[in-house]
Amino acid sequence: MEHLVNQKVRDLEISGIRKFFNLVSHIDDLISLTIGQPDFPTPEHVKKAGIQAIEDNFTSYTHNAGILELREAACNFVAERYGIHYKPESEVIVTMGASEAIDIAFRTILTEGMEVILPGPIYPGYEPIIRLCGAIPVHVDVTQNQFRFTLEMIKPFINDKTRCIVLPYPSNPTGVSLTEKELQEIASYLQERNIFVLADEIYSELTFDQSHKSIASFLKEKTIVINGLSKSHSMTGWRIGFLFAPENITKHILKVHQYNVSCANSIAQKAALEALTKGIDDALPMKKEYEGRRDYCFDRLHSMGLSVIKPDGAFYFFVKIPSSIPLNSFDFALELVNKSKVAVVPGSAFSEYGEGYFRLSYACSMETLELGLDRIEKYLKK
Template sequence: MVNVKAGLSKQYNRLFEIVPPAAIRAVDIKLSAIPDIIRLTIGEPDFAVPMPVKEAVKTAIDNDDSHYAPAKGLLPLRQAISTYVHERFSTPVYDPESEIAVTIGASEAIYDALSALFNRGETILVPTPTFCFYQAEALRLGLNVVEINTAPNYLFTAEMFKQAMADHPEAKGLILNYPGNPTGVTYPEETLKELAQVIDQTDVLVMSDEIYGELTYGRQHKSISAYIPEQTIFISGLSKSHAMTGYRVGFIAGPAALMKMVCLAHSGVVTTAPTPMMDGALAALTVAKDAPAAMRDVYHQRRDLVLAGLAEAGFSAPKPEGAFYIFATIPDFLNQNDEEFVYELGEQAGVGAIPGTVFGDGGQGHIRISYAASTEDLTEAMRRLVAFSQAARAEQKQAQA
């Protein structure tokens, strides 16, 4: 072990002191140490990557396609992205030359946009509960984060936006994530349109993370960029839609003047995305563009399986209309401290979940369950959860007798 020189022990960015480590990963690592636990903690699809994607990557490697690509990504891939997101999500027809960049997953795209388009001390609005990465990255960059609790409906409405701007007229940005992580809630078209109309009356820049756009149940996903393209940065990727989490391919699009700055941040951080992975991404958006449909059907069935199990165990939850998460309220006969409860559930029932608190305001007293696991694991997890809940309820009744 190497000990740092005493005089260098505080040689780091002080902003990192106010940002906790990745909470979801920390909980998952701790729960993973429990023998025989069923981990419903991470948004990791259990499907195999579509075969055309694998073959494209193998071919690229065999052909020694190992050289630098353009910083923004391979042009054929950017062209495919432009076509794909327009057809699937009603985005504008983004110019592949000046309005799209390929990133190392959507995570890098979020960092690029935050670092390139906002200045230290500026305020951004973050509707919660939501994926905690947004707040963490914004804080590391010295931004002021204002969380807006959207519980119990988990929709950020036009009225909420107007109130937020009345309270924080200095706000420069808004981060949207829909279908939402952790809630699975997505926007009815009329609600989205009304929200866009009030945003349009301001100069607030919208960062819209729509990575779960392919995974919606009973409705077609529509991007807010369809209504306010001139003030929207669209972010997505292939980790969820094509089960390509480890391939790390994301993309970001928006007005050329803003994307010029975003691409400066991108090229300065990573230079370019890996060429073989981009070849695989091109196959995903062309040859395998319909692969998400089969996965979506299975997720739909798993969602209903988990909802039924949760209801039997006494939990309540809104029915997710997208993504692969359920955000459930802990019943009053169980420990209401969600951070304590997930470890009780893990140790006593062998089921791993994430505490709602890590997702910001409105998350307290909830757990997030990911149904991006095998049907067999989900079935057993629900059996364990019901048994755990019934035992706790019986113990409580006995104590009250």
């Protein structure tokens, strides 16, 4: 019966990140610098709010868009942090993680044959959804521009079929963000064009050298902002994301969300409410720790002679494989596992433009990072 399965689904592959992680996770004494899973626990008071929700029998369906108190808190959060203002009644949807928010956004705005422009390398979670919608992902090679997806990089790829531009900043896998000036230039250019922007800002609370700025500050009427609590509050398994957009867009996205999941988990919504009110600054101590890890990793990688751009957000390094190593990124990562017992993600997992690189996650303890980098250094010296 497999031949009857939707051809678009049959053509998909599982994420290269997960594929490699699953391939090597059984190996003993392996130091894994792969998955972007914060090593901090969910804050205690947030967990207690979830437990209290269960005790209070808050276990029924909620409003499709999420409980109003949480939508109010989410709107207050982005207004206070990023200066963008949305109406909680009609311009925010609480989703099952940022992944569902991306899915329902694309399924609402994309039609067969439309094009979506994305930077490459990029997180692999966008392209499969674009293809399932019958649209075409158009990757732009940003490796020669310090991974910056600027207007000059975008303009040559815009045509009559362009429906959306994806701005995933701070970036997974590079950790790079765009400056306010770069965002303003993109917004100004798109002002008179019928093109959406999908701004995936899930790492917005984890920026180090500059405050996060959203393109929605300059182009709110055409921007769909994706955010959530997975990275900022170490709540990956709670699956709470947020989608912000003008009412004339969210009213249609909400229909797709409703028929997809009905509503986000009611218990997780109560925990999220706690996170965005009493825990509004919970990310700060985590961010400070990540910044220390970033600086340590940068110094170590630089001292090994590796070519790397210092990230200003998220918790990843995207490192160029030395030209003296005659291996593609997958084989390099596999050899690193077999010979040195340390796992990184091959750059090819992040589009064809990630080939020749590997991603290293520093969302793990300093002790793990020290040991993993020691092993990488020993491998390179050999």
